[in-house]
Amino acid sequence: MLVVVWSLAALVAVNLALAGGVVFLRVRNDFRARRWHRIEGRWYPALLDLLAGDTTAATLLPYVQQSEVVPVVEICGRMVRRVSGDDRKIIRDFARPLLGGLGPMLGARQPEKRANAIQLLTSLGTDDEFRSEVVAALVDPSPLVSMVAARVVASRRRIDLASEVLGQLDRFEMWSEAFLASMLASMGSEIAPELRDSFSSSDCSSTVRSVTARALAEFRDLPASDIAAGFIQEDGQDDRVLMIASLRVIEAVGQTKHLEVVRPLLGHEDSVIRALAATILGKIGVAADGVALAAAVSDESPWVAIHAATALRLLGQIDTLRELSRTGDAGSEAALEALEMVAS
């Protein structure tokens, strides 16, 4: 009996010790939070004074203690995201001498720390600074670090590093294509030639070609439409993903000369391709395309029906839509929906 009692007491003690560990964690966290608030409470107003011109970086910098370098850089990193123009430059000028303190973070074992360091370095450094760090981060073994570097390159519109980013696209295969395309597009149309090269290169993976095509569509790159049309004509049937990306390019910047490539696709077996073809016909098609589109309003896929009805509206064929809306079959609801858009 005594053994049982003592054992139970020991178990209670162990659990209490665990609970004590959590209390210790709370105390430690509170201590850290207080320290952070103290540093923030001192430096945030100081940085506001700096922005207001009430003090200078040279006056403030000697007050940054060695143990405060990283928190102060983090405060600057947060602030620099909220300001623009001259204010941004003032913060960067102040933070620049402190950035060397991020060195240990850049070499940290944890990829999240390295990514954070790259984020801070690049948001507070100028374009020419830390180029080598960014290039190294792009080929970092961790896709997270590489992605953070790529996003930095894109958001800062570092055209000089565009090819390095494109070279890493394969590593971001898991990321959403729309996200990657928008990231590339944010670099601006100056990188269009490189994107076109990737889009048209059969050496690149289907994902990379699809992403670059979507990026080209985002900034409405006219020459890309010919590449897209050429692909659809020659290899389209072999690669659904790329076919869809190519159609999106034509949807964005297609011209009437591409209609011959698109029209047959209204009868394609894949409903996504039929729907995209209908949309394109609505945007660049001619009145004669109305017949095929009217038939597509009764397509078995509701997506095709909706896109076809919308296309008819874009072509201005309101009477056809009215007629379709009275049929009472599956397509009439799509026609009514399109007519409602006209009314609104």
Next chain:
Amino acid sequence: MLVVLDVVNVLALSYFAVLNLTYLGLTLASFPRTHRYIARLKSLHVNELLSAAGSLPISLLVPAFDEEATIVEATRSLLTLRYPEYEIIVVSDGSTDATIEVLAEAFDLRPAHRLPTSAIPTAGVRRVLRSRVHPHLWLIDKENGGKADALNAGLNHSRYPLFAALDADTLLEPDALIRIARPFLEDQRTVAAGAMIRIANGCRIRGGEVEEVALPHRLIPEIQIVEYLRAFFVGRTGWDAVGGTLIVSGAFGVFRRSIVAAAGGFSTDTVGEDMELIVRLHRYCRENNIPYRISFVPDPVAWTEAPETLRSLGRQRSRWQRGLAQALTRHLPMMGRRRYGTPGVLAFPYHFFLELFGPVIEALGYLSFGLSLALGVASPRFVIAFLFLSVFLGSALSVAAVALEEMSFRRYRKGRDLAVMLGLALVETLGYRHLNTYWRLKGMWAFLRGDNDWGTMDRRGFGEDDSAATSTAPAAGGASR
């Protein structure tokens, strides 16, 4: 007699050992997972993701049954969410009160046409309305068919690549959508993502937002807070770490529309449609060789109201157990088969043997333990082992869940709250666990009888000062698992 007792004792001990060791493993997986996630948040800021043009649009599906008192506020709250592109589809599931009228008046809803994009069978849709002041707000007025049926109607009418399934009484934090959309950006194989569900009882709520997080002053919701921390920080995070997520809470989850529609939508003949869908998605994707991922993300938060009475809590837990039984028995062919990967080999057997049959084994174990003590045949070693495995290890794991909260999001800042949570974590396995076992046994019995009723859920509602009158609402919106 003694032989029977011995057999049951060994069975119960083995059960507790396997259950708690599994939980211990999940806890050990959760710590580094949570730690890394928090670190990752620093390097890819939510605000930057929010501004990324590549965010996938989301349809919010809000099933509502007789929610006239809360639906306008709930909708207003959804309209203020931070996300680049989303639409709200409220589905009135045959409401008998003025749910439709109050919405129509508040948001100037007018009849509209909207062609369904999938054809999942549902109870009849009477009409579709659209707001003239918020064009991305829609209302579907349909005949009553239950929560899953309402979600299916919403799914049929949704147009965006992702949809979120919500309870009408769930409060989403303003950046919950951008946070939960993250796995869909970072891994395009993601077909579903679950979020953290937290208990709003005791919190100060204003304008549909949780202003101040605090523990309630009632024991029943308080103890559920610890339970939820354990379920989400340890269970969900741990299973996510090993790729075995089998549950995404019905209170808030985001799904890829095309895959869910292709898999047949929500099952209408189960009370556990949230779990059933996830198990089916695993099965569907594996059987059709579709690369996929189902994630749990700990930082998007949905606040929900927890039952405040034992009766209501008992009904909820009994229903969850029935839902678990329905979901698992329907997909038994997944059990232990390598074809279904971690979900089939690890998660399914765990849920089947330890969660589904757990209450039966536990109840027998407690009975047998009591008898062994009464008859004086329990050896000291057995008593210690039993109490260690059934009580102390469970408490330690609950304490670990509180530790995970403390090392990550620290929502409960008051010292008193931490003390109460730790105290409850330590004593939760004494009494409360046994009550749970009893309710789950009732759930098993109801399952065996073929009972498929949702029952009712007593709700106080989210008043400005958390003092709204108690109401009893048929659980169309359901409760969070």
